[in-house]
Structure formats: C-alpha cells, structure tokens
Amino acid sequence: MSLVLSSVRDTLYAVTSCCFPNPTLHINRRTFKVIKLLGEGGFSYVHLVQDTSTGRYYALKKIRCQFGSDSVKDAMKEVDMYRLFSHENIIKVIDTCVVQDKNGGKIVYIFLPYYKSGLQDVINNNLENNKYFSEKEMLKIFRGICYAVRALHTYRFPSVPLRSENGITNSNLNGIENEMNNSISLQSNNSQNEDGVVPFAHRDIKPGNILLTDDADSQPILMDFGSLVRARIKIQTRNEALMQQDLASQHSTMPYRAPELFDVKTNVELNEKVDIWSLGCTLYAMAYGSSPFDNNINEQGGSIALAVLNAQFRFPPTEQDKYSPEFKDLISFMLKVDPKDRPDIHQVIAKVDTQLEQLSS
C-alpha cells in the first residue's frame, strides 16, 4: 500500500513539478535540486537534477524497490552492468546510492551524465517536420551504435574484481555487488569462447535507448542496461525456454525484439545475434520513422510476432524512397529470421565502413 502511495507521490510530482519551487534531494552528503522529469519506465523515474555546490547537471534514475522483492538485486544488476563496460559510446555511471524507504523497501539512485536529446527525439522531430537524415549522417551515427554493441559482444572479464569508477564505498552496495558478481560468474558456464571473450547481449536496442552527445559531430550513447544478459544461453528444457520468453517480454521492446525471443525453442543456444536484429530495426526506424514491425497489426491484419517470425516487412516504393539499394541491403542483411544467417557485429561494421567509404569518394 505504501509503495502505491509513494508511486502516486512520484506521479503527482511528475505532473505538478512545473508549478512548485524545485524540491531538493540529499544524497551521499551532496544536495541536488530537482529540475524536471526526463522520463519514466516500469519502476523508475529519471529526473534532471543539479548539484547545488558545483552547478553540474545529472540525470538521476530513481528505482523504487519493494520490501522482500528481488528488485534491489535487479537494480544493482543494472549498475553492475554499466560498470562492466568503459566505452565512449556506452553510458557511464557517475555515482549510485541505496537508501532505506519509509515503507521498509529501498530506493536505488543512479547518477548518469545528462544528455539533452536522444535518437527517438530526432526521429520524432524528423517525422513532425518532414525532415530526414542523409544516408551518410545516419550511417555515422549507426556505426557509433555498432561500436557500443561490439564492446558488449566481445567483452573479456577483467582479472581484478569490479570497482566503481569513483571508488564509492557503500556497504549496501558492496554486498549486493558481490552477490551480482557471483551471479554473473555462475551464469558464465559454457559461454566463454576459447579466446576468453564472454559476449553480453543488450536485448533492448532501440532508438529510445540511444542518447546523443550535444556536439556538432553528435555521437550515440547506448543506455538502459536493465535488459543486459550473458548472451550465450543454452536452452535445454521447456521451462528454460519459457523463462527466457518471459524475460524477453518484460525487457525487450516488441517491435525491436528478435524472432528467436518470441518463440524460444529447446535444444538451441540464444546468443548475441538478438542485438543484430534490433540494430536492423533501429536503422530502419532512423530512415523511415518507426521499426519495420511497428505497424503490422493494422496493416497486415496479423500480430507483430507473426510479422517478426516471418521477417515480413517492406521498404517504401523505389520512386518514393530517399535511400540507396545498398543501404536497404544493409537493413535486410541484419533482418534474417535464422540467427545463423544473420551477420555478426564485425560483419555489420565492415559493411557500414564500405558504404561510408563509397559515400565519401
């Protein structure tokens, strides 16, 4: 009940924050002014906050965790996942903090760098104003996303235990971190390559999870690691298959979700190719405004799942299309129903490089 009240309070704040003076938050002995709500997810709110002593802005993700549930573990898993990767196209956690909530639950705060705009905002703006990306612009941004994905797909475990970037020591956090590190290594059975690479899959790549830097040569930043998992998972029983299907329905956005996650089969291995499918949908959305599977319910009378399972998508008629056949080939290259026929991230990057070279010559 008190969790419901807290959520109501957060929602009320979200609706009325424009009318009242900025509230303040005291976290890790620092004071932050809450400027505005940036976005909200299932159990989280993201606010723009300003550190009152330095004047710096941050995006503060607040995850409310109910007493006795696994949600603190899940929230800290997300933090752990951010900290595994250090890459210019992957968002970095600045600080975290776990505080006790009045109702016996916990609140996990995650401080992230603030980015003014995201890829979905640019797509929406293009649609509203009848504008579009040039092929070169689009491929440059897309290559940055691929670099982030390559870092996930070619991850190598460090030989030293994980530490936060700024060396935060919070007893709650450390306990949970240890637990998570254990669970990461326990899940690692059989999924390490001979060369020591342990691929991770993001499993929710979409324009809404890509932020953009503010400079002239705008770089994409991959975020929202709540869905990230060890990529290679052997499915041996029907139960395991259903569990993965369930996980995908909670964390992987339907129009961007790979076919093998809609209908998880037994005696197969899920792998990082799920992200290649989502990359194909993301590139299509950059060009044409939405995932190729976004409008399938109305247009073809079938469900999104059916369209995805049959890779049933279309490009605009040639005379109306602004983009080259090579560009469309790149999208089709990624949208192969069988993961074995889908390229890996290195092959995608190689094809993007070739196209960018051709566009520059």
Ligand SMILES: Nc1ncnc2c1ncn2[C@@H]1O[C@H](COP(=O)(O)OP(=O)(O)OP(=O)(O)O)[C@@H](O)[C@H]1O
């Ligand atoms: N660093 C940031 N800078 C600017 N805006 C951000 C930042 N992080 C998150 N947001 C905004 O908050 C929204 C929700 O963030 P996020 O996707 O991390 O939350 P979530 O609870 O995991 O959401 P979802 O239900 O989509 O998985 C984003 O779509 C974005 O609009």
